[in-house]
Amino acid sequence: MKVIKYQIVIMIILLSSCKDEEVDNLEFDTANGVFICNEGNFLSGNGSLSFYDPSQKTVSNNVFQGVNGFPLGDVVHSITIYGDKAYIVINNSGKIEVVNQFTFEHEGTISGLTSPREMLIINDEKAYVTDLYDNSIAIVNPSTYEKTGTLDLGTHTESIITDNQYVYVVSWRNNQQLFKIDTDTDRIVDSLDIGFQPNSLATDIHGNLWVAYDGGYQGQTNQSTPGIVKIDPREFQVESRFEPSSGSYDIFDLKINQSGAQLYFLLNSFNSPEENGVYMMNTSDASFPENPIISAGERRFYCLDIDQSNDDIYVTNPQSYTTDGRVYRYDQNAIIIDSFEVKLIPGAFGFQNN
Amino acid sequence: MKAVLIISFSFLCSLGCWSQNDTIKLSEPVILSAKPIQPKVETGIIKIDSSTISTYKTQSIAELLHDQSPVFIKSYGPGSIATLSFRGTSASHSKIVWNGIDISNPMLGQTDLSLIPVAFLDRVEIRPGSKSLQISDGAIGGAIALRSSLPIDDTLYANFNQSIGSFGMYSQNMSMGFITGPIKSRIQLFQLYSDNDFEFYNNAIGSPETQRQANASFRRIGAILDLDYQLGLKDTLKTSIWIQGNNRNIPNIMSYQGNNRFENQTDESLRSTLTWIRKTPNYRSEFVSGLNITELVYKNHLQTYDSEVQPLSHSTSTSSSYYNNYSYLRKLNKKLDFSFRGHLNYHEVSNLDDIEQTGYDATRFETGAFASLNQRWSTQLHTTALVKAQYVDAAIQPIIPSFSINWMTNNDIQFSAQLSRNFHLPTLNDLYWIPGGNPELLPETSNMAEIDFQQLLLSRNKTKIRQQIGVHFAEVNNWIQWQPGNFGYWEAQNIRNVQTRGCEHQLQIEHYVLKWKFNYTHHYTFTQSIDQDVMRQLIYTPVHQSKSFLSTSYNEKTVIHYSYTLVGNRNTELSEFQVLPSYGLHNISLMKMIDISKTHFEIRWSIRNILNSQYQTILWRAMPGRNFEFSLALSL
Numbered sequence: 001m002k003v004i005k006y007q008i009v010i011m012i013i014l015l016s017s018c019k020d021e022e023v024d025n026l027e028f029d030t031a032n033g034v035f036i037c038n039e040g041n042f043l044s045g046n047g048s049l050s051f052y053d054p055s056q057k058t059v060s061n062n063v064f065q066g067v068n069g070f071p072l073g074d075v076v077h078s079i080t081i082y083g084d085k086a087y088i089v090i091n092n093s094g095k096i097e098v099v100n101q102f103t104f105e106h107e108g109t110i111s112g113l114t115s116p117r118e119m120l121i122i123n124d125e126k127a128y129v130t131d132l133y134d135n136s137i138a139i140v141n142p143s144t145y146e147k148t149g150t151l152d153l154g155t156h157t158e159s160i161i162t163d164n165q166y167v168y169v170v171s172w173r174n175n176q177q178l179f180k181i182d183t184d185t186d187r188i189v190d191s192l193d194i195g196f197q198p199n200s201l202a203t204d205i206h207g208n209l210w211v212a213y214d215g216g217y218q219g220q221t222n223q224s225t226p227g228i229v230k231i232d233p234r235e236f237q238v239e240s241r242f243e244p245s246s247g248s249y250d251i252f253d254l255k256i257n258q259s260g261a262q263l264y265f266l267l268n269s270f271n272s273p274e275e276n277g278v279y280m281m282n283t284s285d286a287s288f289p290e291n292p293i294i295s296a297g298e299r300r301f302y303c304l305d306i307d308q309s310n311d312d313i314y315v316t317n318p319q320s321y322t323t324d325g326r327v328y329r330y331d332q333n334a335i336i337i338d339s340f341e342v343k344l345i346p347g348a349f350g351f352q353n354n
Numbered sequence: 355m356k357a358v359l360i361i362s363f364s365f366l367c368s369l370g371c372w373s374q375n376d377t378i379k380l381s382e383p384v385i386l387s388a389k390p391i392q393p394k395v396e397t398g399i400i401k402i403d404s405s406t407i408s409t410y411k412t413q414s415i416a417e418l419l420h421d422q423s424p425v426f427i428k429s430y431g432p433g434s435i436a437t438l439s440f441r442g443t444s445a446s447h448s449k450i451v452w453n454g455i456d457i458s459n460p461m462l463g464q465t466d467l468s469l470i471p472v473a474f475l476d477r478v479e480i481r482p483g484s485k486s487l488q489i490s491d492g493a494i495g496g497a498i499a500l501r502s503s504l505p506i507d508d509t510l511y512a513n514f515n516q517s518i519g520s521f522g523m524y525s526q527n528m529s530m531g532f533i534t535g536p537i538k539s540r541i542q543l544f545q546l547y548s549d550n551d552f553e554f555y556n557n558a559i560g561s562p563e564t565q566r567q568a569n570a571s572f573r574r575i576g577a578i579l580d581l582d583y584q585l586g587l588k589d590t591l592k593t594s595i596w597i598q599g600n601n602r603n604i605p606n607i608m609s610y611q612g613n614n615r616f617e618n619q620t621d622e623s624l625r626s627t628l629t630w631i632r633k634t635p636n637y638r639s640e641f642v643s644g645l646n647i648t649e650l651v652y653k654n655h656l657q658t659y660d661s662e663v664q665p666l667s668h669s670t671s672t673s674s675s676y677y678n679n680y681s682y683l684r685k686l687n688k689k690l691d692f693s694f695r696g697h698l699n700y701h702e703v704s705n706l707d708d709i710e711q712t713g714y715d716a717t718r719f720e721t722g723a724f725a726s727l728n729q730r731w732s733t734q735l736h737t738t739a740l741v742k743a744q745y746v747d748a749a750i751q752p753i754i755p756s757f758s759i760n761w762m763t764n765n766d767i768q769f770s771a772q773l774s775r776n777f778h779l780p781t782l783n784d785l786y787w788i789p790g791g792n793p794e795l796l797p798e799t800s801n802m803a804e805i806d807f808q809q810l811l812l813s814r815n816k817t818k819i820r821q822q823i824g825v826h827f828a829e830v831n832n833w834i835q836w837q838p839g840n841f842g843y844w845e846a847q848n849i850r851n852v853q854t855r856g857c858e859h860q861l862q863i864e865h866y867v868l869k870w871k872f873n874y875t876h877h878y879t880f881t882q883s884i885d886q887d888v889m890r891q892l893i894y895t896p897v898h899q900s901k902s903f904l905s906t907s908y909n910e911k912t913v914i915h916y917s918y919t920l921v922g923n924r925n926t927e928l929s930e931f932q933v934l935p936s937y938g939l940h941n942i943s944l945m946k947m948i949d950i951s952k953t954h955f956e957i958r959w960s961i962r963n964i965l966n967s968q969y970q971t972i973l974w975r976a977m978p979g980r981n982f983e984f985s986l987a988l989s990l
Contacts, residue, residue: 045558045609045974046932071558071974073609094612097560109560111611114656133666134613136659150659174710217789217843221711302838320849321837323888323928344927345838 030102034307034314035086035350036327037076038343042092047076049088050342051104052327054312059327059340064088064099068106072097079350080119080127082142086350089116091132098145101352108145113138120160120167122183130157130169137169139186151186153179161201161209163233168209170198174222178211180236190236196224199252204283205260209233212254212265226251227288228265228281242281242288247271253304257311257332264313266304267292278304278315278334293334305349312337316346397760397770397806398824400424400480400860404503407475409915412517412525412546412985415475416467419498421901421917423480424858424879427467428894430975432521433550433572433602436468440482441826442854442883442895443495444833447778447798451490452500453594453627455644455677460701460718463492463781469600469621473527473544474578476503482858483826484774484802487740487756488695491722492778494800494830502580502594504531504538512990519960519983522549522571536584546574552978555968558608567976569616572602592629598622608974614657623648637684644677669707676700689730696723703782714786720746724754734762740774752777752799766810776800780846784834790845795834798848802828816866824858852892856881869909877901890928894972896936898922913945926973937969956987 033053038061040047049064049072064072073093080087086101087110096110096119114134121127121142128151129138136150137157157179158172166189167181178198180190195213202210208230215226227243228251248270255264261283269275277292278301294315302325303316311332318325325346329338402422410418416436420427428445429436437445446463449456450470458465479499481489486497505511515527524547531540550570556563576598583591604617627644654667681695699720706713722744730736742754756774763769780795804826812819833850856879863874879899883892891897900920907913920938943960959982966980 041927043607044926045607046926068560070560070562071609073558073611074607074974090609093607093609094615106560109611112613114613114658116612133656133664134658135664138659147659152660220789318838320835320885320887320928322835322893323890343929 030104031352033352035079035081035101035352036316036342036346037079037088037348037350038325039075039077039091039345039347041322041344042075045071045074045093046344047072047074047090048343049076049079049104050346052340054307054329054338057338057340059342061341061343063104064097064106067104068099076347077116078118078348080121081350081352081354082121083124085142087119087121087127087142089119089129091115091117096129096140098142110140110145110147112147117158118160120162122162122167126183128160128167128169128181128183130160132156132158132173149186151181151188153188158198159200161203163203163207163209166233168201168233170194170201170211172197172199174216174220176213176222178209178231180233192231192236192238194229194231194238195227195241196222200254200265202254202256202263203233203260204256204263206283207233208239208283210254210256210263210283212251214250214252217250218248218270228254228263230283242285244288247275249275255304255306257306258308259311264304264306266301266315268296268301276301278313278330294328294330299328302345303347303349305351307351307354309351309353314349316342318345321345397768397808397822398482398485398772398804402478402480404476407472407478410472411515411527411987412983413472414468415470415472415478415498415500418472418478419467419480421903421919422875424860424877424899424901425480425482425496425498426881426894426896426899426921429468429971431550431567431570431605431972431977432552433548433570434468434604434975435466437464438467438495438498439895440495441828441856442852442881442892443828443830446781447493447495447830449486449490449493449497450500451497452596452625453502453592453644454489454629454640454642454679455625455627455646455675456490457625457646459648460673460675461671461703461705461781461783463778463784466621469574469598469623470500471544471546471574471576471598473529474502474542474576474596475500477501482824483804483828484756484758484772484776485804487724487742487754487774487776488693488726491697491720491742491744492776494776494778494798494802494828502578504533504540504580504582506533506538509533513987514989515985515987517983517985519548520981521552521978523547523983538580538582540580541577542580543577544575546572548572552976552981554608554976554979556608556976558974559611567605567978569603570605572600574598574600588632588634590629590631590633592627592631594625594627596623596625605976608976613659616653616655616657616663618653620651621648637682639680639682642677642679644679646673646675646677648673665709667707668709669705669713671703671705673701673703675702691728691730693726693728694723697721701782705783705787712788714788714791716782716786718747718782720744722746722751726756736760746779751779751797766813768806768808770804770806772802772804774802776802780834784836784846787846789843790836792846795846796832796848798830798832798834800828800830802826818862818864820862822858822860826857827853827855829853851886852883853886854881854883856883871907871910873903873905875903885928888928891925893925893927894934896922896924898936911947913947915941915943915945917941921971932973934970934973937967937971939967939969940964952990954989956985956989958985958987959983960985 036050038048048062050061051063052059073090075091077091078089088097094113098108115132117130119129127140127142136152139149140147155171157169160169169179171177176193176196178192178194182189196216198211198213200212212228216223225243229238230240232239250268253266263281276296278294279289280293281289299317301315302318305314313330315328324341426439438448450465482496486493490497510532512530517525527544529542556565578596580594600621624647630641632639650671652669658664678698683693701718704715724742726740728738738758740756744751758772760770777797777799806824808822830852832848836844859878861876865872883895903917905915922936924934926932941962945958948955963980
């Protein structure tokens with residue numbers, strides 16, 4: 001990756017509807033940082049983007065609106081970094097805003113989407129965008145910002161990942177399917193029922209696919225025990241299944257470290273909040289982990305990610321959901337490094353060095 | 355001189371609203387009749403009389419309260435949902451009482467004010483804070499009392515009004531009534547439609563441009579029958595039956611740039627009250643039996659990538675509420691009054707989303723009573739003690755005490771102070787919505803203190819000046835908030851503690867010059883409603899609000915009205931960044947009355963938002979610019 005160091009000055013421009021401008025001058029390294037997607041409140045249009053410099057331990061909030069003068073939109077759900085661009089998926093505004101990842105300047109908009117969730121870029125001319133409601137994945141050109149086609153799966157889609165041969169995508173809401181897609185033909189080559197409400201995926205050092213599923217909430221039709229499955233991508237069958245021995249849990253945000261040997265995920269207990277936290281599981285383990293490596297305590301962990309450059313663990317706490325959220329940064333030994341405030345409901349990360 | 359000082363002070367109080375605002379703004383136009391318009395003010399209670407109400411016949415009560423009261427109306431735009439906030443509390447903390455029954459939806463705990471037509475109302479009374487205790491339960495913010503009241507002097511009458519306006523608006527109102535012997539009767543009908551396709555400047559997207567509002571049309575149609583029967587010298591029987599249907603399309607948020615999406619909501623309601631009133635020199639009793647049946651259907655469809663229309667949500671919510679209220683007021687002796695009120699209510703609700711296959715059914719049984727003693731210690735001093743108890747779904751609720759002291763120095767000055775406690779039950783959605791409802795929720799509780807001062811500053815032949823000042827403080831605990839929880843859905847929690855404090859100032863001036871009459875009313879409110887966890891003003895709660903209304907009439911045949919509403923900055927989140935700037939709206943209307951033979955005609959022109967200001971009451975929800983309305987009414 002091309003390493004470029006920029007010094008930029010950010011003008012924080014407040015809402016343009018007849019409001020005086022406040023100016024904030026910040027200078028920091030924008031080449032080795034971390035983007036935080038702050039969802040905002042649903043239907044309020046107040047999603048935003050924060051930028052964190054791990055070396056300086058400084059954070060700047062509202063960088064998109066500050067540089068470009070208009071808001072991101074309603075529910076900033078995820079971000080994908082590719083080349084010198086960052087693609088910010090705005091779920092309830094039906095679009096993806098594209099910025100230069102180093103200057104934050106707006107470069108284009110992919111509009112006309114339904115309810116986009118995550119974007120996976122295949123190459124310079126093709127990307128897949130999953131959707132919470134549409135039964136198709138949108139195929140877009142990340143260079144021209146145009147929608148070029150669709151891939152019909154007959155159901156909505158959520159998290160998406162590639163092993164550089166195929167693309168794998170889960171259908172989360174009220175569903176239990178994992179799809180395998182050939183990116184040359186844009187067709188489904190296989191599908192598999194893996195567990196109720198699969199929400200996140202990871203691939204390990206051996207190319208195995210791991211999928212977490214939350215099992216659904218109490219009272220939901222088809223509710224089952226949550227867990228994690230290991231899938232051999234060649235056979236495309238569930239090879240192993242790991243579930244907690246008892247209790248009602250939500251398991252989500254499955255990630256893997258840079259070595260591809262350790263899995264991390266968030267667990268929230270419905271009945272025993274002392275079990276809430278970040279869990280770690282070696283890919284060689286034979287059973288579900290019993291205790292968190294980072295306990296949530298009084299916090300509610302909402303989003304987890306791993307910086308692939310150094311295995312730092314990032315986890316968010318939305319706090320009251322109408323105030324600033326907080327991000328906690330731990331090292332790979334679960335020792336706290338830093339903690340900082342971002343904006344409403346931080347829900348996803350994007351790492352410039354990954 | 356004294357009057358000049360008072361007027362100057364009143365405007366100075368409004369200056370806080372002018373912070374950081376470089377746009378000239380307008381308020382909603384208010385149409386007045388030729389009769390003098392004077393919202394009557396009792397200590398802390400505001401009564402809007404029928405002559406003022408009649409000028410809003412083509413509008414909803416949201417517009418009436420927005421212009422004529424100190425409450426804050428949170429509106430998502432013309433035709434869209436509008437809710438009420440008293441003193442920084444939420445919409446569910448405010449109750450709407452119609453003819454003695456609480457018509458707030460038991461599932462949501464709130465009422466959409468945009469669906470209540472002013473045409474069906476004759477009396478509106480605003481009771482903030484503890485002033486609501488005697489007419490409603492759970493109104494820790496306050497209550498609005500609405501009544502239908504038949505005229506007493508027209509033996510046979512008919513009125514018809516036709517209006518047309520900007521953005522494809524047209525409406526018709528008709529009423530007919532008669533009095534014969536002991537029977538008074540009136541039927542009223544109305545119909546309102548609007549394309550609501552106003553232009554607005556969209557600066558929420560990368561390439562700002564002027565756009566036309568889409569998918570925002572709405573239609574309302576309704577009828578109300580009122581019937582009074584005088585049973586004798588003491589007893590009156592009243593009944594009202596109100597049916598209404600509403601259909602509105604819901605526009606997207608300004609930042610939306612996705613595929614075609616269509617949201618629509620229909621609301622149908624049937625409300626009815628049967629009231630028996632007995633009045634004697636020593637006591638007054640009133641029994642009200644009522645029902646409120648509503649059905650709300652919400653649909654959300656989108657156009658998929660294949661250009662097919664896919665339903666995302668098709669939710670039907672029905673509620674049936676049955677009320678029985680009895681109140682009794684008796685003069686025990688020359689100095690002591692006793693009042694009692696009991697109620698027995700039953701609610702049955704059902705919700706189902708056909709697409710998600712989720713929903714719930716629930717019932718709620720409520721019974722309770724309050725008793726109060728009003729002691730007149732002298733002609734100047736009296737006190738009132740009140741105790742209220744409720745029993746809801748087999749659980750005894752917290753006791754509600756209240757004590758007030760009222761002191762009148764002379765006929766010109768009145769002073770009152772009140773301490774009270776109140777609570778608000780979780781709504782049925784808070785408890786049982788799937789997913790996210792929480793049956794373990796506790797009631798929200800509020801401790802309140804209020805002081806009100808009213809003074810007739812000047813009373814001469816041609817000039818009257820009256821002012822009222824109120825100061826209030828309340829602490830609300832266990833405030834219920836929905837927030838994202840496990841499994842990707844939201845859930846209800848008792849998590850917030852809020853302190854509200856503020857003051858309200860009202861000034862009324864009536865003046866006559868030759869054949870001209872001038873009426874001026876000004877409301878100013880200062881409200882601090884602070885979340886105790888983060889020590890910030892709650893969202894969408896302005897600290898400052900100022901509302902001015904000036905009406906002039908010549909010879910009771912020509913009326914000009916001007917109003918100006920100024921709303922201060924509002925937080926949109928509990929942090930420093932997102933603040934909606936203050937806005938002001940200027941409105942004007944001209945009305946001419948002509949009598950030809952026995953027919954009375956009223957011609958009215960209105961301009962709202964005269965200066966075409968661009969503003970938002972809710973973040974990224976477009977609001978219309980300058981717009982016009984023309985009405986022709988005739989009365990027989």
